[in-house]
Amino acid sequence: MQRPRIPTLLSAFLTLLNDRLSESIFLPLLPFLLEDFSSNGSTVGLLSGTYALSQFAVAPLIGALSDRFGRKPVISLCVFGSVIGMGLFATTLTVPWQQVWPEAAAAGLPLAMLFMARIIDGASGGTAATATAVLADITTPENRAKAFGLIGVAFGLGFVLGPGLGGVLGDVNRILPAWAATAFAVANLIVVLGLLPETHPITARKQLPRRRELNPVTLLARVFAKPEVRRLSIAFFGFFMAFNGFTTVLVLYLRNSFNWTEGMAGAAFALVGVIAMVVQGGLIGPLVQRFGELRLTLVGLGLLTSGCLLVPLATPTNSIPVVYTAVSLLALGTGLVTPCLRALVSRRLGSDGQGSALGGLQGLQSLGTFLGASAAGFSYDRIGVTSPFWFGSMMLVGVALLVGGSIRNRPQANQA
Template sequence: MADAYGNVSLTCPAAALQRPRIPTLLSAFLTLLNDRLSESIVFPLLPFLLASFNADGRTLGLLAGSYALAQFAATPLIGALSDRFGRRPVIATCVAGSVLGLGLFAITVSMEWPKGALLPLMLLFGARLIDGFSGGTAATAGAVLADITPEEQRARAFGLIGVAFGLGFIIGPFVGGQLARINVTVPIWVATGFALVNLLVVLGLLPETHPRTARQAMPRKRDLNPFAQIAKVIGNPAVGRLCLGFFLFFLAFNGFTAILVLYFKQRFNWGPELATTAFLIVGVVATVVQGGLIGPLVKRLGEWKLTLTGLGLVILGCLLIPSTDPQQAQAGVFSSVAILATGTGLVTPSLRSLVSRRLDSEGQGTALGSLQALQSLGSFLGPPLAGLSYDLLGQISPFVGSACLLIMVMLLVGGSPLPSRTQ
């Protein structure tokens, strides 16, 4: 089951284990893949899709952040609804929302609009908000996996989440870049089509895995308020500094990555194919680091040292990108984003683990759910702030500002080591 923040619990009714596994696993996997694939196709193409409407950094940042804002607001409610009414109707509704949001976005960018028209921008923001509000599918799909899997096999089942996310971050930019050769709007239609296939599979194959006997009442309104949980975890002396660092990391990271493609477009005159290749490299490197290297590295160095090392690599990559010579742009940028992705692949799981290990078992769910809320909040605030900085202070300013924030994160983490026996 999942709590209000989408955290999967470790108890599942025995009746749920009798559900058909293959259709259920296929439905959950496609839902998880669609969750990442639609975003990884759309996001790198936003500056090119916006070119006919408004190409400034502020608009790009707000549009990039609007998805995260809607997801931040809706995820607690979606988790609670799946516990109250079941997984199948919630997943079906969320995927239908994804089809609607992506479809509206595709229609809007495919139409001819009068120059300076406000309506298309309003429709684009509406489409992103719809997609974000229905973007809580990952938590509910994870709950489906918990429902049908015995406790001793859950680690393997939850590996599907990592596989789906990794594939989404790799396939999305590749497909987007290749299809953009035909027309920059084609990848958005393909993403819409994949979401529609996902919806048909869910409606046709996914059984209800959450028995009525295990349904839970809706929580109180204040328990669905993500800000209340954030305030609680930030105020916790055991993990407050680390959680604040977690928020600042995603504020910085999502800030400069939101304007990255716009920077490539204006600084190096790159088209969609080269721009999406940079994100493809990020997906491949981050998947290799988190999928194969993080375990041995944690055993050798510990989470605290890995977090600091990863932050150093992210700062280095962040500063190398604007230092790249336009005459050697591809080599400079691709190596820089590889360094960046390596650092991110180290920081995210290590910092989560640092928070988790400082808490007893009773505080795990709330704290880790709050980390997701902090990540969404940082993902919302970072892009508009970076876009504003890009327009007012210059192209390099988001990179420098993000590097300064990441140094602050290093100071927060550096002052919060684990006891020496657990390093």
């Protein structure tokens, strides 16, 4: 089967980039975009986490469909869903509801449409796994790691471009980033339909698994059924719950407490992306060789805890230097913890358990993102505006204890 490499790589790269942009472009904008509908932290947290929850629910099904029917139809359908979701989100924000249909605005219809848009976009966000499968299809095992480098580049670039673009365009017009994300999704769909060849031959197609195998909870149960990675898996879940919790309410806190604008918030999140991309793209390899995954994980958790504790100490006169210092610590920390904690789990498993366990970790990440964002929004409203940062710090300390305890409790044979 002929597989032109450049069109295939371009299609996979744009799909991965679109997957990240559709989520990250709204990180500095949600509190501003929701001003006309709801300004409380619970709504911001739930809307922010809806994307991850939808992705968690459908990811196993999308992977199975790509194995059964091929990569191109599944990616095309997912990107089309992203176009619909982003278009609905942008349209809902554009309509002057109070003028054209005030009854609907009073009944909460625009807010319901925003949630539906994020559900559609999140359910279509299983493109990352299918695009990764495309890269695996067109490369030999010895060259696969190099091809998979595109995933890190696309995700890192998306986390830099998304908040930065959202902040810059949001300063011009708050709704403009939503239409920009929609336009990028349309361009992605055109490239996939026009350039992406089918990379999964008919002879390699698989039957759809049983319904139980498509249940995302099943993947989580398989992870926790492995005693050698159970504590680390709980730590992985807790890390993403804490991190996504306080980052979800960060912009709301900065806007309400210090009158930060979309551009200022976007620049802060873009800085996080740049630092994390440098750490994971260039520094993590030499650092792991020098210090090992365990030490780097604990150091990263310490940096995250310090950054989280620093945010509530900001005042109106020093908010810019304090917050930028805090997000730099957060970026360094997450750049160390994310790959090293995954590696610690991977080292505990034999070759037969890698696929299901690492897939389960992805599910834990999505579920932790949703629960962390929702809990932080609730805490912001009911307990205090700085409470998500204090609770996040305590959770990170608990994660560090889990990681350290899991290493100390290893069987002697595994320590070697």
